[in-house]
Structures are given as C-alpha cells and as structure tokens.
Amino acid sequence: MAIVESVGKIPLQDPPEEEFCAADLTWTKFGNAEHHDEVALIPYDRVDAFIIGECTNVECPTRFHIERGRKRTIGSLKEYKDDEYLEYRLYWCSFGPENYGEGGGILPSRRYRLNTRNRAARPQSMRGCTCHFVVKRLYAQPSLALIVYNERRHINKSGFICHGPLDRDAIGPGAKKIPYICNEIQQQTMSMIYLGIPEENILEKHIEGIQRYCGSDAKVSSLASQYVHKLGMIIKRSTHELDLDDQASIRIWIERNRKSVFFHQDTSESDPFILGIQTEWQLQQMIRFGHRSVVAADSTFGVKRLKYPLFTLLVFDSRQHALPVAWVITRSFTKPDVSKWLKALIDRARSVEPGWKVSGFLIDDAAAEIDLLRDIFCCPVLFSLWRVRRSWLRNIVKKCSNIEIQREIFKRLGRIVYNIWGGINASLALEQFLLDFVDQTAFMEYFKVMWLPKLEMWLSTMRNFPLASQEASGALEAYHVKLKAKLFDDSHLGALQRVDWLVHKLTTELHSSYWLDRYADESDSFQNVKEKYIASTSWHRALQIPDYAVSLDDKDHLFAKVVSQKDSSLTHSVESRI
Ligand SMILES: [Zn+2]
Numbered sequence: 184m185a186i187v188e189s190v191g192k193i194p195l196q197d198p199p200e201e202e203f204c205a206a207d208l209t210w211t212k213f214g215n216a217e218h219h220d221e222v223a224l225i226p227y228d229r230v231d232a233f234i235i236g237e238c239t240n241v242e243c244p245t246r247f248h249i250e251r252g253r254k255r256t257i258g259s260l261k262e263y264k265d266d267e268y269l270e271y272r273l274y275w276c277s278f279g280p281e282n283y284g285e286g287g288g289i290l291p292s293r294r295y296r297l298n299t300r301n302r303a304a305r306p307q308s309m310r311g312c313t314c315h316f317v318v319k320r321l322y323a324q325p326s327l328a329l330i331v332y333n334e335r336r337h338i339n340k341s342g343f344i345c346h347g348p349l350d351r352d353a354i355g356p357g358a359k360k361i362p363y364i365c366n367e368i369q370q371q372t373m374s375m376i377y378l379g380i381p382e383e384n385i386l387e388k389h390i391e392g393i394q395r396y397c398g399s400d401a402k403v404s405s406l407a408s409q410y411v412h413k414l415g416m417i418i419k420r421s422t423h424e425l426d427l428d429d430q431a432s433i434r435i436w437i438e439r440n441r442k443s444v445f446f447h448q449d450t451s452e453s454d455p456f457i458l459g460i461q462t463e464w465q466l467q468q469m470i471r472f473g474h475r476s477v478v479a480a481d482s483t484f485g486v487k488r489l490k491y492p493l494f495t496l497l498v499f500d501s502r503q504h505a506l507p508v509a510w511v512i513t514r515s516f517t518k519p520d521v522s523k524w525l526k527a528l529i530d531r532a533r534s535v536e537p538g539w540k541v542s543g544f545l546i547d548d549a550a551a552e553i554d555l556l557r558d559i560f561c562c563p564v565l566f567s568l569w570r571v572r573r574s575w576l577r578n579i580v581k582k583c584s585n586i587e588i589q590r591e592i593f594k595r596l597g598r599i600v601y602n603i604w605g606g607i608n609a610s611l612a613l614e615q616f617l618l619d620f621v622d623q624t625a626f627m628e629y630f631k632v633m634w635l636p637k638l639e640m641w642l643s644t645m646r647n648f649p650l651a652s653q654e655a656s657g658a659l660e661a662y663h664v665k666l667k668a669k670l671f672d673d674s675h676l677g678a679l680q681r682v683d684w685l686v687h688k689l690t691t692e693l694h695s696s697y698w699l700d701r702y703a704d705e706s707d708s709f710q711n712v713k714e715k716y717i718a719s720t721s722w723h724r725a726l727q728i729p730d731y732a733v734s735l736d737d738k739d740h741l742f743a744k745v746v747s748q749k750d751s752s753l754t755h756s757v758e759s760r761i
Contacts, residue, residue, distance in 0.1 A: 186212045186219050190265040190321065190329065193224045203229075204236035205335055213266070213331075220331045227320050227328040234274065243276075243314075243337040243346060246367070248463065250275040250315070254537040255322065263322050266329055270320040275312075276337060277463075278346045281442060282311025310346050311339040368392035370464075371702065372411060374695035376418050386411045388709075423678070423687030429490075432683040433458070443690065445509065445531050446524040455515040456491065458682070459524045460690065461508065461531070464698060469508035470536045472498040477565070479505065479545035479655065481663055482516075488671065490680045493689075496528070497662060502704065502717060505658040506697055510689050512682060518555050525559050545651050547659065549637070549644035566644055567651035568600070569660045574633070582625035592620055603646045613638070661719050669693055 187193055190213075198207045205223075213222040225233060238246055253271040260267065317331040339345040371392060375385040390407050426432040430450070437444050437458070446459030461469070469478075481495040494516075496509040511524055532539045541560045546553065547570045556564055575596055583589045599612045620627060634641075651659075669692055670685070678684035700716035703709035 184212055186214060186216060188215060190224070193222060193329075195224050195226070195327065197226055197229060202232045202236040202239070204233065204240060205332060207236070210332065220333070222332070223330045225328055225330065227326050230318055230328050233330065243344070245337065245346065246277040247274040248277050249273065249535050250280070252535050252537055257325070260322060265323055266319065267322040268319040269322040269325050272318045274316055274318065276314040278310045278337065279312030279314065282339060312337050312345050313339065370698060372414060373418065374699040376415050377691045377695040378699065382411065382415060423681070423684045425683060429681045429683055433686065436683060436686055440690070446527040448523070455513060455520065457511065457513040457515065457520060457524055458686070459528065460510045460512075460686065461528065462690065462694060465508045466531065466535065468500070468506055468701075469496075469498055470532055470539055472500050472506065473508065473532070473541055474536065474539050475542050477543040477545055477655065478541045478560070479567070479659055480547060480551070481659060482546070482548045482551065484663070484666060485670070488679050489685060490682055493685065495662070495666070497659065499655065499658060500701065503654055503658060504716070504719065505662040506701070507662065507693070512685060516552070518552055521552055522555055522559060529559065545655060549641040564648055565651050566648040567656045567659060568645065569656035571641060573660060578626060578629050582629060583623050588620075588623065592623065592626065595619070600642070600645065603642050609642055666693065
C-alpha cells in the first residue's frame with residue numbers, strides 16, 4: 184500500500200455500527216518512506232464508539248486507559264503541520280504497560296501455587312501488554328480525530344499474547360479453557376472477598392459477570408467456581424507481612440505496586456519517611472470528581488495509635504459522598520515535604536488530564552500549611568468544623584454524666600463559635616464558660632489541655648476562611664468514621680505499629696469497599712450495597728427526616744428540635760448553624 188503524506192489524502196471513515204473497532208476500519212500508512220504509522224481518520228465524536236469497540240475485542244477483551252494526555256488551546260500555534268494535535272491522548276491496554284508477571288522482573292504472580300509461602304498477595308493484572316494507540320484531535324480540523332495505532336496485538340515484550348483466552352499462561356490449571364475474566368469482574372470478585380461476603384453470593388455475581396462475555400455452560404460455571412474459591416484462598420492466606428522487618432516489607436510492597444505509588448521517600452538521616460499511595464482507579468476518580476471541584480483533606484488520622492499518621496485526600500463523588508483518592512503515610516508535615524508529594528500528585532493527574540484544576544481545597548485542621556495549599560492548588564481554601572465538633576461532642580458525652588449539662592455545654596460552645604461572626608468578644612465568653620462549668624472537672628481538664636492553647640488559632644481560621652457546607656462536613660466525617668471502624672477494630676491491636684499492615688488494609692479492604700460502592704451505584708447492581716452507600720452520611724440520613732418533625736427553638740434559631748425517626752417519643756436538640 185502506498186504511503187500517504189498528508190492528512191487530506193486519508194479517507195474519512197464513519198462506520199454505521201453503534202460501536203466499532205480497528206477491524207472495521209481501513210488503515211492507511213501515513214508519513215514517509217523512513218517513518219510511517221498505521222492511521223485512520225474518524226469524526227471526533229465517534230472516538231468513544233471506537234474505544235468501546237476496541238475494549239470488547241473477543242480475543243482479548245480489555246479496558247484502555249489514558250496513559251498520557253496533552254492539550255493545546257486554539258490559536259496557540261501560528262504554524263503547524265496538518266496532523267498537529269489540539270488534544271493528544273495515548274491509550275494503553277490496561278494489562279500494560281508494566282509487567283508484574285513472571286519474567287517481568289518484578290514479581291512472579293501469574294502462576295499460583297497455593298501450597299507455597301511468599302506468593303503474590305493477589306492476582307496482578309499488569310502483564311506487560313504493549314497494545315496501544317494514540318487519538319489526536321486535529322488542530323486544523325477539531326471535528327476530526329486521527330487514530331494512530333502503534334501496536335494492535337495484545338502481546339508482551341517477548342511477543343507472546345499476554346491476556347485473554349489465547350494467553351497460554353492464564354491463572355491455574357485448565358485456565359486455557361477458562362473464559363477470560365476481565366479487570367472489572369476480577370476487581371468485583373476481589374472486592375467482595377475482601378469485604379467478607381459469603382462465597383456463594385460472590386460466585387453468583389462472578390458467573391453473572393463472565394456470562395456477559397460467553398453465555399452459560401456447565402463447564403464455565405464449574406471453572407468459575409474453582410476460580411472464586413482459589414482467589415478466596417489466596418486472599419485469605421495473603422499477609423501484609425512480606426518480611427518480618429516492617430521497613431523491608433514496605434519496600435517489597437512498593438516494588439510490587441509501583442503503579443499505585445505516586446511518591447516514596449525512604450527514611451534517611453536527612454529525610455523522613457513518606458509514602459503516597461494512589462491506585463489507578465483512585466487516579467481516575469480524582470481526575471473525574473476533583474476537576475473544577477473541591478478536594479478535601481482528612482489529616483492527622485491515628486496520630487496516637489499508628490506508627491505514622493495517615494493523611495487522606497478526598498473528592499466528592501456524584502452523590503456528594505467523600506471518596507478517598509490518595510493516602511499519604513508520614514509524620515512530616517513540614518512545608519518542603521508536603522510540597523514534594525503534593526506536586527507529584529498533581530503532576531500525575533495532569534499527565535493524564537492536562538489542565539486538571541481544583542476549585543477549592545477543604546481543610547479540617549487550623550494548623551495546616553494554608554499558604555502552601557493555596558500556592559500549589561491556586562484555589563481558595565475552605566475550612567470544615569467537623570473535627571472540632573466531633574472532638575467536643577465525644578468528650579462531653581464521655582466526661583460529663585448529666586445529659587442536661589452535656590447539652591448545655593455543647594450549646595455554649597456552639598454559641599462561642601457562632602459569636603465570632605457577630606463581633607462579640609470570644610475571650611470574655613470563654614472566661615464565663617470556664618467559670619460556669621468549673622465543676623465539670625474531667626471535661627474542663629480536656630478542654631484546657633487540648634483546646635485552650637490553640638483555640639485562638641482555630642477561631643481565627645474559622646473567622647477568616649469560608650466554611651464548608653454541612654453536607655461536605657458530614658461526608659468527611661463519614662469517611663473518618665469508616666476508616667476508624669476498619670482500622671481500629673480490636674483484632675489488629677498488635678499490627679497498628681506496622682506500616683505494611685496499614686498499607687494492606689487501605690489498599691485491600693478500604694479500597695474494595697469504595698470501589699464496590701461506586702460500582703453498585705453506577706451499574707445499578709448490588710442493591711443492598713447501593714442503599715447502604717447512599718445512606719452512609721449524616722446529611723443523607725437527615726434528608727430523610729420530614730419537615731414536620733423539625734421545629735426551631737431558642738430565640739436565635741441556633742438550635743432545632745427534631746423528633747426521633749426511630750422513636751417518636753424522643754426529641755433531639757441539634758445545632759442549626761454549624
Ligand atoms: Zn492488552
């Protein structure tokens with residue numbers, strides 16, 4: 184076939200099918216005698232149809248992810264070639280580009296032997312697939328896209344087919360006959376196992392999933408059942424302890440999970456330990472929900488109980504629930520250190536989605552490096568009161584026995600906070616507060632030690648920064664509570680001082696639970712998971728309370744009376760402002 188040298192000579196193709204793939208297109212050699220690519224020209228608005236078609240390839244069903252992206256603005260180039268891009272996206276088969284499999288130099292994870300120790304903790308989907316293509320939205324003609332297919336075969340570097348039913352190395356004995364299990368089903372099955380869902384329910388969902396690709400048959404079901412059972416065994420026997428020494432263990436984990444680590448600094452004389460974790464899925468969620476939206480921080484989690492505290496970055500998903508999109512484990516919150524990992528995180532997002540931008544950053548700690556956050560994110564900083572409120576409330580309940588007094592203390596603290604906007608002298612109100620409740624010695628001790636020295640700083644942050652909505656605060660609190668429930672259940676007391684354990688918990692159970700929540704909601708499956716997920720924040724539960732059950736009381740409308748939804752003879756008094 185002749186080599187074509189200008190875009191104008193490439194035929195425009197617009198296949199009539201709803202979805203189409205490379206095989207439905209005629210490919211043209213584009214370039215010159217020394218260097219040319221296989222290309223096809225399609226309308227830009229058909230790019231999604233092409234990608235969906237490529238994903239449902241029968242021989243190698245897969246997903247394509249954006250490995251790199253670049254953008255230009257219209258008018259930014261004075262001179263350009265006819266194939267210059269306005270938008271450039273490199274799509275890579277999600278079984279690559281890294282190879283975590285046998286011969287990949289990273290980890291023998293492909294062939295499981297259940298009777299051996301030290302096998303991979305979980306099946307890896309990174310198999311070094313080299314299949315990739317580029318989609319260029321043309322600068323000269325933005326309504327057209329040029330697809331440049333660099334490698335159409337799903338093969339690894341050695342040239343072998345590396346996934347799908349033709350892959351000779353698929354998991355387990357008899358695997359050649361096993362219908363291909365795509366990423367999504369594998370993730371779904373793993374998530375369900377990590378969440379402790381009974382095996383028969385997992386199997387049912389697993390079979391439902393693979394039947395979408397290959398119809399039903401007794402052999403398929405029996406192999407699927409073996410697969411689920413084996414995966415369950417592998418996960419059950421997998422351990423966070425990859426080495427007896429925690430530090431060595433973490434290094435092994437990092438080697439095995441390169442794609443999920445966006446920043447790592449090992450402990451040395453000059454530098455403190457920092458580990459930034461973000462899975463591919465979390466990256467996608469951060470790009471999707473964080474762009475032109477608010478990103479929030481849950482800082483200093485586990486300061487007292489964990490070896491290193493945990494810092495979480497969260498976005499608000501389509502239901503305004505907080506979704507963790509990156510975890511940072513470190514003790515250092517100095518400016519240079521924070522700026523190192525924050526920059527790495529933002530660069531990562533922008534390498535996939537150039538122009539990715541946050542419109543607000545929500546902090547929960549008045550001691551945060553606000554200037555730094557502003558500089559790096561170039562956006563306003565907001566403040567959320569949930570952490571203060573929660574700490575006060577928990578200690579009031581714990582340290583004062585009389586319910587009337589508990590209520591009174593909480594009201595008074597609420598008023599002190601509220602008054603900062605009314606220009607009323609906070610220190611006078613505080614003095615009076617300390618006098619009035621002087622007999623509540625346990626609470627006062629806590630308050631004086633924990634809050635008095637820094638109360639001025641907190642109040643001034645509240646005064647000077649816009650406050651986050653109740654909805655956002657409720658969502659952050661829900662994340663915090665979930666994290667606590669997952670990490671601090673009593674069965675792991677001995678492990679809290681190990682970083683490898685924390686990493687394992689986050690990337691398996693917690694990650695799975697958020698993955699499944701989102702999947703249930705978006706695919707409208709797993710109805711019970713979906714309902715629980717929707718109702719998981721106080722804001723959503725509050726929306727269920729009918730208006731007639733709420734009455735405003737108190738002359739300032741600072742408090743509202745709410746009739747309990749569980750027992751209508753009970754009423755609760757709640758703050759209506761903060
Ligand atoms: Zn592939």
